[in-house]
Amino acid sequence: MTDSAARAIDVRAADVRAAEVHATGVCATDIGVGDVHDVRLSQLHGSLADPAMASMNFLNEVAIRFPNAISFAAGRPSEEFLDFAEVHRYVDVFIDHLRRERGMTEAEAKRTVLQYGRTKGIIHELVARHLEVDEGISVSSESLVITVGCQEAMFLVLRALRTGPQDIVLAISPTYVGLTGAARLVDLPVRPVRGGERGIDFDDLGAQIAEARAAGLRPRALYLVPDVANPTGISLDLEARRELLRVAEAEDLLLLEDNAYGVFAGEGRLPSLKSLDTGRRVVRLGSFAKTVLPGARVGYAVADQRVVDESGGTSLLADHLSTIKSMLTVNTSPWAQAVVGGALVEHGYSLPAANRREIDVYQRNLRLILEGLARRFPSDPAGPVISWNTPTGGFFLTLTVPFRADDELLEYSAKEHGVLWTPMSHFYGGDGGYEQIRLSLSQLTPDTIDVGLDRLASLVRECAAAR
Amino acid sequence: MTDSAARAIDVRAADVRAAEVHATGVCATDIGVGDVHDVRLSQLHGSLADPAMASMNFLNEVAIRFPNAISFAAGRPSEEFLDFAEVHRYVDVFIDHLRRERGMTEAEAKRTVLQYGRTKGIIHELVARHLEVDEGISVSSESLVITVGCQEAMFLVLRALRTGPQDIVLAISPTYVGLTGAARLVDLPVRPVRGGERGIDFDDLGAQIAEARAAGLRPRALYLVPDVANPTGISLDLEARRELLRVAEAEDLLLLEDNAYGVFAGEGRLPSLKSLDTGRRVVRLGSFAKTVLPGARVGYAVADQRVVDESGGTSLLADHLSTIKSMLTVNTSPWAQAVVGGALVEHGYSLPAANRREIDVYQRNLRLILEGLARRFPSDPAGPVISWNTPTGGFFLTLTVPFRADDELLEYSAKEHGVLWTPMSHFYGGDGGYEQIRLSLSQLTPDTIDVGLDRLASLVRECAAAR
Structure with missing residues (x-):
């Protein structure tokens, strides 16, 4: 597998750029021949031979081969407002905060920002304050570990929870691939739980727990994205959140709440699981990649x-x-x-305040896509049966089509129709979701949305007609 | 175990600062009481209950409790030349490099530095050029993975090599604790190989490999620090390096070369293992923490x-x-x-050039410690039998004393003599090295060296007299 594994389908990582073609297309001259040491793939950890990895790699390659296709696959945050001077300023704002609010000497401030640092991080108090301001979550800053993105946070929790082959983790399906990948690294099986249209199917949750226990397995935690989920765009309603906390208590589970998109959930955002958690059942996983700067890699x-x-x-x-x-x-x-520390200080610890422009862009794109889909696919008993959900915000929505939307069709779509999207089956571990498509909206403009939806509609009409 | 695990004894991480006392001394009010979810330690991964972790924590606590002790334990790089303006400038130099040398547009440069990025890194070509300039190592930049410090590089390699319980890794003993810790995270046993005064004992290496194979185990690699090692300060001679490559070939081992200190090895630095590696037997692990900026966390x-x-x-x-x-x-x-990219560009890809001032400081400190030890412990048949090695450079040297220099003595030393050092036994996994001390030199000044050695000498005389 090459660089940026799984990344064409993953908002948490880079789109593959032309510069990476060389990484993918390693040729004989790069590798060399002769009396040198070779390693067999079978002698490396099993995660590296996982078929899921190969399929993700395929998605990257499609993106590379069709650079002019309009992409509803790229899930990285908007680049419209990236600004070198702003990032330098945030650093300086944080240094000033250390000097003024924390009373540090110049030597102490330098040591804090430039030397090896505290393992749990140096912005824990600022992040705790942000959680209080934005979500009403009150936790000791000592409960926080600042990580290399949300991905490392996931790995840390899964590594801690996996003690032996009896341990498993549950995950609402379809599941963010980063969770599946991190679990694979510690040989921790992920057991899918049906999400459905409501975002969680409690009957299936109970059944999965019971089946696992009957097989001698120990479910340690349930992973989910309760607000405008990646990949579906679905948010849990308030009753589902409360019920989930009750189930966690009754079944002795931890809930791993990944809330990377909550800031973009739109009007009427519901309380996060952690804010409702009175029994310390929820481990919150967070990211500043979408809300401050992807290139900082801080979660x-x-x-x-x-x-x-x-x-x-x-x-x-x-x-x-x-x-x-x-x-x-x-x-x-x-x-x-x-x-990240400087951004929090500058915006009064509020991420919605720091993201006013971005929120407007993503909400506009969501509206344009929903309107564009409705215009292109009016309710017509004679037309193709195509449907989509209506997220309140976030980066993603789910399109359901009356034909198999798999990797093969994606390649055809890129080549013949000039439009990229993500087969939802990748988030089902290759077992389901074959008639669903994930549409990403975060890197589009009104123009690309309009042209892109035209292309998507022509693909859909062609496939529906061919059934 | 609390924050900054193992870090008082570890040059790769922060000294514990007063700010961390709260982290260590978690009290009831932080944790709360009542009907909340508790986790048993026995239900978390075995690494977390490892006795080695507890002993490392002890070292941190000693450092916290005796903040006025002079520390020969702290192995972080010098803070004398840390400079906010310089770090901002390095970033800008790199951005200019992208614009001018790589011909990037402003949007491309922003995307490269501020957006999600290539998994293998964005400075791989610059690092490859540095390896060529400084060490005569010629590798394709595609062979490089830029990591979150050398620690992540170690983890990646050990994770890849551990396929099942039969796999083990060999390590020259005493061993850097970061290697031991990373191996523990993937349940990979580390089998020590005697280093001795030459830095490697080939007889023991052969014996360990044979014993492991006879027990059905598969040694995958040998980890070592060939230049001015952490923790001993020893460098392998050229013949040992060549012999090691022959053994690796004959025994089908990879060599994991950690070369974090080579830049500071002093006059007559020998070729690195990777520069001698014609059969692709060496995986090189590198760090810019000591040579560019600890706070960047780039390896x-x-x-x-x-x-x-x-x-x-x-x-x-x-x-x-x-x-x-x-x-x-x-x-x-x-x-x-x-x-890191900007520093490499600014200094013509040469780390010795970028570290002229630092090299002078560390070489001066090494000279002052060696002279100070000789003055305080002259060859005297009637005096205590104390000896030390004479590294050519680096951050560490080994002191051998005629009494048990363990954690208990360290605490006594801190309390009664006001001087901190590291019991070498921590690098033997608690099995040996009880009469050895690691002395770190990187954060001292001529004054603290002078006073610190006086204190150390008074401890040594007292212990030797009490035998």
């Missing part, structure tokens, strides 16, 4: 659970995640954390 | 080995490390990589 975990050792001593789960982090990345670049 | 792996799949297709080991990285941290912050 976090909130893990305020109490860990009890054999002698009755207690510690915070966050401290154990920190121990794992100390063996994995030591600490998150404080120079990168400073960007 | 790399050079993995030009060919991987052959079942159908005969080939790829680079670097691409498989990249696949793992995509599930672990997605990519290394390009904003942080830009600091």
Whole structure:
């Protein structure tokens, strides 16, 4: 597998750019021949031979081969407002904050931002304040671990929870591929739980837990994205959130709440799981990639659970995640954390305030796509049966089509119709979702949306007619 | 275990600062009581209950409790030349490099430094050029993976190599704790190989390999630091390097060369293992923490080995490390990589050129410590039998004393003599090295060296007299 694994379908990583073609197309002269050491793939960790990885790689390659196709696959945040001067300024705002609010000397400020740093991070107090301001979550800043993006936070939690082959993790299906990948790295099976149109099917959740237990397995946690999910765009309603907390308590599960898109959930955003969590059942996984700067690679975990050792001593789960982090990345670049810290200080700890322009762009794109779909696919008993959901915000929506929308069709779509999208089957681990498409909206403009939907409509009409 | 695990004894991570006392001393009010979810430590991954972790934590706590002790334990790079303006400038130099040398448009430069990025990194070509300029290593830049410090590079390689319980890794003992910790995260046993005064004992290496194979185990690689090692300060001579490459070939091992200190090895630095590697037996692990900026958290792996799949297709080991990285941290912050990239461009890709002042400081400190030890412990048949090695450079040297220098003595030393050092036993996994001390020199000044050695000498005389 080449660079940017799984990334054409993944908002958390780069689109593949032309510069990466060389990485993919490694040729004999790069590798060399002769009396040199070869490694067999079968002698490397099983994750590297996972068929899912090969299929993700395929998606990258399609994007490379058809650079002029309009992409509803790219899920990276908008680049419209990226600004070098702003990022430098955020760093300086954070340094000033250390000097003025924290009373640091110049030597202390330099040590904080430029030297090796605290494993749990240097912006934990600012992030705790943001959680209070934006979501009403009150946690000790010591419950926070600042991570190299949300991806490292996922890995830390899954590594901590996997003690042996009996442990498994549950995940609402379709599932963000980063969770599946991180679990694969620690040989932790992921058992899908039906999401459906409501975002969670409690009957299936109960059935999956019961089946797993009957097989001698131990479900440790349930992973989900409750607000405008990647990949579906679905948000859980308030009753589902409360019911989920009750189930977690009754079934002794942790809930791994990934809330990377909540800021963009639109009007009427519901309380996050962590804000409703009175029993410390929720580990919150967060990202600043969409809300401050993708290039900072800063995320976090909130893990305020109490860990009890054999002698009755207690510690915070966050401290154990920190121990794992100390063996994995030591600490998150404080120079990168400073960007996020400065942005939080400058915007009064509020991410909606920091993202007014971005929120407008994403909401506009969502509206244009929904309107554009309705115009191109009016309710017509004679037309193709195509439907889509209506997320309140976020980066994604789900299109359901009356034909198989798989990798083969994607390649055809790119070549013959000049439009890219993501087969939803990739988020089902290759077992389902074959008539669903994930549409991403975050990197589009009104013009590309209009032309792109025309192309998509021509593909749909052709496929529906051929049935 | 709390924050900054293992870090008081580890040059790759922060000293514990006063600000972390709260992290260590988590109290009941932080954790709360009542009907909340507790986790048993026994239900978390085994690495978290490892006794080695507890002992490392102890070292942190000693440093916190005796902040006025002079520290020969802190192994972080010098803070004398840290400079905010310089770091901002390095970023801008890199951006200018993208515009002028790479011909990027402003949008492309912004996308490169601020957006999600290539999993294998954005400064790979500059790092490849540095390896050529400084060490005569010629590798395709596609063989490089830019990582979140050398620690992530270690993890990626160990994760790739561990396929099942039969796999083990060998490591020259005493061993850098970061290697031991990363191996623990993937349940990969580390089998020590005697280093001795020469830095490697080939008889023991052969014996360990034979014993492991007889037990049905598969040694995959040997980890070592060939230049001015952490923790001993020892460098391998040229014949040992050549012999090691022959053994690797004969025994079908990879060599994991960690060369974090080579730039500071002093006059007569010998060729690195990778520069001598004609059979692609060496995976080079590198760090810019000591040579550019600790706070950037940027390292790399050079993995030009060919991987052959079942159908005969080939790829680079670097691409498989990249696949793992995509599930672990997605990519290394390009904003942080830009600091390293700018430093390389500004100094003509040469790290010795970028570190002229630092090299002088560390060489001066080494000379002052060696002279100070000789003055305080002259060859005297009636005096205590104390000896030390004479590294050519680097951050560390080894002191051998005629008494047990363990954690208990360290605490006594801090309290009664006001001087900190690291019991070498921590690098032997608690099995040996009890009469050895690691002395770090990187954060001292002529004054603290003088006073610190006086304190150390008074401890040594007291302990020797009490025998």
